[in-house]
Amino acid sequence: MCGGGNLMKAAVLEEVGKLRLKDVPVPQPKNNEVLIKVRVCGICGTDIKLYKGDYTANVPVILGHEFSGEIVEVGKEIKDLKIGDRVVVDPNEPCGKCYWCRSGKSTFCKNMPAYGVLSNGAFAEYIVVGEKGTYKIPDALDYEKASFCEPVSCAIHGIDRAMIKPGETVTIIGGGQMGQILLQLAKNAGASKLIMITRSQWKLDLAKSFGATHLISAKKENVTESIMDITNGLGCDVVIEAVGSPRTVEQAFNLAKKSGRVVIFGFSPEKEKATFVPFTLLSKELSILGSWVNPYTFSRAIEIIA
Numbered sequence: 363m364c365g366g367g368n369l370m371k372a373a374v375l376e377e378v379g380k381l382r383l384k385d386v387p388v389p390q391p392k393n394n395e396v397l398i399k400v401r402v403c404g405i406c407g408t409d410i411k412l413y414k415g416d417y418t419a420n421v422p423v424i425l426g427h428e429f430s431g432e433i434v435e436v437g438k439e440i441k442d443l444k445i446g447d448r449v450v451v452d453p454n455e456p457c458g459k460c461y462w463c464r465s466g467k468s469t470f471c472k473n474m475p476a477y478g479v480l481s482n483g484a485f486a487e488y489i490v491v492g493e494k495g496t497y498k499i500p501d502a503l504d505y506e507k508a509s510f511c512e513p514v515s516c517a518i519h520g521i522d523r524a525m526i527k528p529g530e531t532v533t534i535i536g537g538g539q540m541g542q543i544l545l546q547l548a549k550n551a552g553a554s555k556l557i558m559i560t561r562s563q564w565k566l567d568l569a570k571s572f573g574a575t576h577l578i579s580a581k582k583e584n585v586t587e588s589i590m591d592i593t594n595g596l597g598c599d600v601v602i603e604a605v606g607s608p609r610t611v612e613q614a615f616n617l618a619k620k621s622g623r624v625v626i627f628g629f630s631p632e633k634e635k636a637t638f639v640p641f642t643l644l645s646k647e648l649s650i651l652g653s654w655v656n657p658y659t660f661s662r663a664i665e666i667i668a
């Protein structure tokens with residue numbers, strides 16, 4: 363058995379810029395919690411932002427929120443999970459009791475644990491989590507693929523927000539992990555022209571392999587001109603900003619068609635500002651849609667990955 367004063371290895375963010383591999387006590391599950399042996403934990407752009415202080419963590423905290431593992435201990439009140447279950451965990455497990463949860467908007471839950479940000483995450487051998495956010499995975503789904511459930515669940519919410527209709531032109535700005543996932547989901551949602559804008563050639567090549575119909579190098583091309591060439595001067599029905607930079611948010615407003623939708627998906631640093639011309643937004647009748655975390659999308663993420 364674990365626990366009982368045993369130690370485990372964990373990567374603890376002690377303060378901004380200071381991430382230490384340490385021996386810490388194996389956490390013990392309360393009655394309504396389970397202890398998971400972590401099998402795989404992805405490294406997210408958010409982890410880097412937390413490390414750099416662009417987004418605030420509740421330090422000291424063990425980072426890591428994109429993970430899969432096996433249940434090794436269950437609290438007394440747990441009925442639907444058992445030792446040996448292979449699982450993934452929604453780090454934003456809603457409480458079900460606060461104003462937002464009771465209004466059907468758990469994305470704003472005031473009490474979500476935010477494992478790996480506000481409470482201890484999975485850059486560790488073990489993690490204790492609540493029952494509500496823990497999902498069993500099919501036997502055929504390996505732990506590595508399963509660890510993508512969290513980023514895919516966030517991307518599904520972004521695509522839901524974008525309300526893509528078949529035949530529309532969709533542009534993704536940013537070819538990182540999230541941009542590539544968003545691209546594949548946008549294709550499945552019915553995008554006809556699907557444009558990837560990013561700087562690295564290998565990210566453009568990857569986007570092509572995932573179904574992008576047009577590639578724009580942000581390094582070599584005038585992005586606005588290229589978009590207008592591709593869209594006969596109209597712009598895009600949907601632009602999804604997946605870089606997390608105020609500069610690319612500003613760019614997104616210019617690339618959207620009149621009456622288009624702009625989804626702000628990337629995590630811009632908390633305190634940085636973007637500038638825009640209000641007249642452009644009003645005269646183009648743009649819809650600007652934020653996308654925050656992953657409400658009610660975890661089961662769909664498992665379905666897509668499995």
Ligand SMILES: [Zn+2]
Pocket residue numbers: 406407408427428512513
């Ligand atoms: Zn993440």
Ligand SMILES: [Zn+2]
Pocket residue numbers: 456457458459460461462463464468470471472473474
């Ligand atoms: Zn809540």
